[in-house]
């Protein structure tokens with residue numbers, strides 16, 4: 407609980423790294439490993455030793471640091487059952503739970519961006535790592551799955567407690583905000599948030615982590631049921647999944 411600390415840092419062009427550290431056991435997990443040197447620098451800065459890497463999906467910008475970090479530290483690597491991810495010590499899948507530093511971590515499969523995508527939920531800390539499934543004001547591109555599958559995955563995340571803190575794989579929030587305004591421009595909270603985001607990015611500050619309740623009120627990809635968004639899209643009677651798919655398509659073409 408209070409003995410778990412989360413440390414977010416920038417790496418590569420627009421990826422986030424996050425370290426999860428237990429002051430009770432001294433263990434430290436890296437959520438993905440976008441860049442071994444950036445993860446090592448963050449560990450040095452905090453004076454922490456890497457013991458685990460929790461891998462969300464196979465993309466190189468989330469896995470390329472795994473090999474070098476494992477070689478250097480002997481850390482345990484936990485991730486989805488995908489043979490294209492090397493160095494895994496333990497594979498986990500939807501509904502699994504495991505212990506990190508005596509704390510429960512729940513595995514939520516969220517296929518869509520990739521088919522192997524898993525998200526890590528720390529229920530006691532009310533924190534979830536959504537990688538490239540859910541972004542602040544956005545969601546990942548649907549590369550391997552279908553839009554309907556992506557909607558099912560996002561819908562799972564909406565069922566977490568609203569005060570859940572969300573860490574994401576990328577700083578894409580400014581572009582997401584600009585797009586969000588094109589489908590939900592009369593949402594006063596979204597308009598205010600977009601201005602805040604613009605100010606943060608102008609100072610090169612991160613816009614993450616976010617929280618589920620803020621996303622539920624402002625992220626159009628979580629709001630296909632919203633009457634105003636449906637009206638704006640001319641899709642009053644469509645299913646949530648179809649409205650989501652249309653929003654995703656518009657963002658892809660934006």
Ligand code: ZN
Nearest residue numbers: 463465519538
């Ligand atoms: Zn990805």
Ligand code: FE
Nearest residue numbers: 465467538575
């Ligand atoms: Fe990514």
